[in-house]
Amino acid sequence: MKRALLAERLAALQAAFDASFADPARTRAEEPARALAVRAGDRRLLVRIEELAAVEPCRRIVPLAGGPPGLLGLVGLRGRLAAAYDLAALVSGRRRAGVDAAAAGPAPRWLLVCAEHPDIALAIDEIEGHASVPLEGARAAAGEREGAGELVTEAVEVDGGPRGLLRVAAVAAAVLRRAQRGAERPKEER
Template sequence: MSRALLAERLAALRGAFDASFAEPARTRAEEPARALAIRAGDRRLLVRIEELAAVEPCRRIVPLAGGPPGLLGLAGLRGRLVAAYDLAALVSGRPRAGVDGAAAGPALRWLLVCAENPEIALAIDEIESHESFSLADVRSADDERGEGAGEHVTEAVEIDGAPRGLLRVAAVAATVLRRAQRGAERLEEDR
């Protein structure tokens, strides 16, 4: 490479470097949010990827009798046990037909491991797609009954012309932990 060409290239790199400081800083709000479009029972929802520690195939769940509502049982993931819950039952508040924690029930395909509580996994039927959306597109789901408005779904985003409820994974995990605590307290009282 000639000296002149090298000097020209160095000047271009210096100019690009200096120009990068003149551009306004990007904020997190400008970056698109990433989510998985999922199906849990008859509910079609979005789950923010940053709220998940992992997505694993649902292989075998060992049922536990007498557990809290929605508990399917225990599943082994990468050498550790997680409590597997039926997300459809947790979001709707009613058990899915044929699933009661002690029965085999329908085959669920995926486990979404909660980022804040990795000992909890949410069993779902299907991952439909990967989606990106602007945070400016997020709106309240309070008036949208078809999106699954409730304590676990308070916001919605329009995807492919239809609204999808945005699941709050931390709220689902908090519900699971509250129910488990109440169950432990009842057992203690019965002793």
């Protein structure tokens, strides 16, 4: 009797296994995206984790004279140099008051390293937590009027308030465009 029950169970498992190949494939896109809740200046944003190569404590940033807007300088990250940009300045269009203890403003505490361009790091003030970004429920961001434009196109309700959803690839593209425009200017204009 036990053998018959075991054979039945085995046949049912085989049938379920075979039937699973007939079902449409499930993707990770059906799951909510994981994100970091961050603060950059006065902006509270969400950053999708899959858009980041790393999150690093902010080390000493060496300022560069005549760089594009938002560029804080160069920083060493795991044996490589990266251009550190002030995310608050990129999103709001306002420069940070200072980046070190001798300057008037507070230095950023964290660097978000872009996955597509690991030579670009975004300086932020604080990591406020972890969040899940639902697939449904994102709405057009109101941040466009504040200069965020293409960088923050959606807002998500998290912890009772809206947070802009940062598009890291768009930030990197904007940074690269600005750097290219700066490189094309004649020396006397810089």
